[in-house]
Amino acid sequence: MTFSTSNWFVPRTSLNTVRSRWLTILSFLVPVLIWCIVSYTPFIWHPNIQITEPGSVSYFKTGIQVKRDRFDAEVEKARKASVKIPQGVRVNPVYLPAPHEVAIAFYTSFTTEPKRRSEQWLHESLWHSITVIFWGFFLSSIVAVPLGILCGTYATFSKFHEPFIEFFRYLPAPAFGALAVAILGIHDAPKIAIIFIGTFFQQVLIVANTTRKLDLSLIEASLTLGAKRLQLLFKVVVPGILPDLYRDLRILLGWAWTYLIVAELIGTSSGITWFITQQARYKNFDNVFAAILMIGIIGLFSDIVLSKLGRKLFPWDKTTTKGG
Amino acid sequence: MNTKNLELPSYLEKGESVTKTLAAIKEREVVLEVKQLSKTFDSTKGPVTALNDVSFKTHRREFVTVIGPSGCGKSTLIRILAGLETQTHGEVLLDGKAVSGPGPDRGMVFQGYTLFPWLTVKKNVMFGLSCQGKTRATAESEAMQWVDLVGLEKFANAYPDQLSGGMKQRVAIARSLAAQPRILLMDEPFGALDAQTRVRMQEYLMEIWRNIDITILFITHDLDEAILLADRILVLKAHPGEIQEVIEVPVPRPRSSEQLLSPEFLATRQRLEELIHPPLDNDDTKPNMFRMVNVDDDVEPLL
Numbered sequence: 001m002t003f004s005t006s007n008w009f010v011p012r013t014s015l016n017t018v019r020s021r022w023l024t025i026l027s028f029l030v031p032v033l034i035w036c037i038v039s040y041t042p043f044i045w046h047p048n049i050q051i052t053e054p055g056s057v058s059y060f061k062t063g064i065q066v067k068r069d070r071f072d073a074e075v076e077k078a079r080k081a082s083v084k085i086p087q088g089v090r091v092n093p094v095y096l097p098a099p100h101e102v103a104i105a106f107y108t109s110f111t112t113e114p115k116r117r118s119e120q121w122l123h124e125s126l127w128h129s130i131t132v133i134f135w136g137f138f139l140s141s142i143v144a145v146p147l148g149i150l151c152g153t154y155a156t157f158s159k160f161h162e163p164f165i166e167f168f169r170y171l172p173a174p175a176f177g178a179l180a181v182a183i184l185g186i187h188d189a190p191k192i193a194i195i196f197i198g199t200f201f202q203q204v205l206i207v208a209n210t211t212r213k214l215d216l217s218l219i220e221a222s223l224t225l226g227a228k229r230l231q232l233l234f235k236v237v238v239p240g241i242l243p244d245l246y247r248d249l250r251i252l253l254g255w256a257w258t259y260l261i262v263a264e265l266i267g268t269s270s271g272i273t274w275f276i277t278q279q280a281r282y283k284n285f286d287n288v289f290a291a292i293l294m295i296g297i298i299g300l301f302s303d304i305v306l307s308k309l310g311r312k313l314f315p316w317d318k319t320t321t322k323g324g
Numbered sequence: 325m326n327t328k329n330l331e332l333p334s335y336l337e338k339g340e341s342v343t344k345t346l347a348a349i350k351e352r353e354v355v356l357e358v359k360q361l362s363k364t365f366d367s368t369k370g371p372v373t374a375l376n377d378v379s380f381k382t383h384r385r386e387f388v389t390v391i392g393p394s395g396c397g398k399s400t401l402i403r404i405l406a407g408l409e410t411q412t413h414g415e416v417l418l419d420g421k422a423v424s425g426p427g428p429d430r431g432m433v434f435q436g437y438t439l440f441p442w443l444t445v446k447k448n449v450m451f452g453l454s455c456q457g458k459t460r461a462t463a464e465s466e467a468m469q470w471v472d473l474v475g476l477e478k479f480a481n482a483y484p485d486q487l488s489g490g491m492k493q494r495v496a497i498a499r500s501l502a503a504q505p506r507i508l509l510m511d512e513p514f515g516a517l518d519a520q521t522r523v524r525m526q527e528y529l530m531e532i533w534r535n536i537d538i539t540i541l542f543i544t545h546d547l548d549e550a551i552l553l554a555d556r557i558l559v560l561k562a563h564p565g566e567i568q569e570v571i572e573v574p575v576p577r578p579r580s581s582e583q584l585l586s587p588e589f590l591a592t593r594q595r596l597e598e599l600i601h602p603p604l605d606n607d608d609t610k611p612n613m614f615r616m617v618n619v620d621d622d623v624e625p626l627l
């Protein structure tokens with residue numbers, strides 16, 4: 001459409017490919033650019049002074065950071081007393097490493113051997129996290145999806161299950177941490193249980209609602225064509241909701257990552273969360289950023305793969321083939 | 325169309341061939357019998373009687389249309405016949421046996437197409453056949469015959485989304501017929517189509533009906549459509565929905581849209597207009613014609 005190419009704001013109309021490509025690039029570039037500006041231009045923020053020469057100040061040591069006003073006060077004092085003036089450079093706090101430091105950390109955290117033999121490499125930690133997510137999400141899905149479909153199709157199931165599930169989903173999954181450890185031990189089982197609890201109840205309700213949105217006239221049409229109970233479920237309801245169900249599961253998988261961080265802290269901490277807390281304790285914030293970035297990249301990448309797969313799987317579905 | 329001042333024969337006068345055909349139809353076995361059907365809905369504003377004491381019979385290979393004003397209970401009637409709604413009173417007999425609940429013996433074509441969007445044209449048509457437990461190969465070859473019949477062989481592997489409204493409705497008809505129903509129930513199937521497509525679809529449907537052994541009950545609110553297609557027309561009235569007259573159509577077959585201006589056709593149409601749009605003494609549906617904007621023109625004196 002010529003109209004949409006000249007105008008950036010036409011409701012529910014896609015932009016031309018050049019524009020949407022640029023916007024996609026910019027959506028990543030702008031945050032990185034802001035980060036670069038804050039990191040590399042000393043006059044924007046840099047609230048701290050890193051001491052390079054303690055001078056006469058007794059509590060200054062080479063390498064430590066102090067607030068700028070404190071530093072200025074000490075310099076003033078030293079000047080008045082005509083003793084050795086301390087030296088320093090403006091820096092950002094340790095918790096905000098510069099992009100290049102994170103980039104280096106991103107590389108080195110994969111190539112550095114763990115400090116202790118009992119500890120894991122980063123890729124091992126990541127893999128461990130992914131398996132925990134997988135099992136939690138998988139176990140939740142194999143129960144919640146069929147149950148949700150039944151609830152969405154038959155009022156009997158809906159009335160019997162949904163009120164309790166509605167109640168249970170308000171209980172925060174992390175609250176079951178101690179209980180899960182007491183019952184399931186300290187290793188992966190309680191972590192999988194937390195992800196299960198965090199996902200399951202939402203999943204049943206969302207799948208039930210998606211099922212209820214299926215056009216009733218399709219069910220009626222199938223009944224007049226002679227579909228019986230199981231045929232109705234497997235030949236009409238399930239294929240009818242499949243594209244939407246697939247989208248629901250993609251969104252829920254994103255939520256499962258949120259529960260992962262909590263889950264990995266209970267019992268013996270493990271996986272990517274263990275790596276992050278460990279690195280934060282050593283004040284290696286570049287590594288912390290690298291690990292957080294890694295989670296984002298894994299999430300984004302898996303979602304893109306799933307979305308592309310969705311288009312292959314559901315060629316009739318308009319909402320997955322357009323946009324997305 | 326103003327048919328009031330035309331010299332028309334009575335709609336009750338039929339030619340010899342029409343009389344014979346209608347008599348022959350009555351000789352045939354009764355496929356569907358409806359006995360004293362009533363339906364009351366419990367709505368929030370109290371009970372609504374949608375149908376009251378509706379009785380009629382349709383014979384084998386008869387084409388019956390049902391016409392009536394909007395909201396008179398046409399859809400309610402056909403949904404009860406299809407088993408998608410339960411009646412408050414009365415009975416529906418198919419081949420003499422009472423039916424309850426939906427089943428493949430009563431095919432249904434809805435105004436909204438209701439094709440399965442995840443299935444191709446061919447697989448949509450196969451649906452009823454595979455529900456009946458036919459093997460894939462049998463179902464596929466039978467389905468292809470029906471797809472051929474409605475002239476969509478080229479689109480056998482297309483998804484419904486890629487078809488026009490008329491084509492979708494042809495698939496829906498093929499899908500219903502493939503399940504081998506005793507009667508085909510159609511609820512304003514061409515209501516959403518544009519005028520030209522609608523005329524072509526009417527001709528299509530008559531062609532199909534001539535060639536296969538099927539009884540059709542067809543709901544419409546279009547007078548021409550009701551006359552063009554039917555052997556008999558059931559005219560409903562609203563509040564409550566009751567049959568006010570059954571008209572035996574005096575227009576000879578084979579029909580075509582050229583007959584729309586024949587005397588028999590117009591006579592029937594005039595009668596339908598009287599029944600469906602009775603003259604109102606106190607016409608409160610007339611728009612209140614005050615001038616929203618002052619019009620300063622010289623057209624008014626001409627009117």
Ligand SMILES: Nc1ncnc2c1ncn2[C@@H]1O[C@H](COP(=O)(O)OP(=O)(O)O)[C@@H](O)[C@H]1O
Binds near residue numbers: 366
């Ligand atoms: N599910 C329902 N609940 C309450 N009232 C209904 C329901 N379905 C239809 N009705 C009422 O029954 C009457 C007949 O409706 P319907 O059969 O759809 O008419 P038509 O198809 O002739 O336009 C209308 O007055 C409508 O409001």
Ligand SMILES: [Mg+2]
Binds near residue numbers: 398399400
């Ligand atoms: Mg209707």
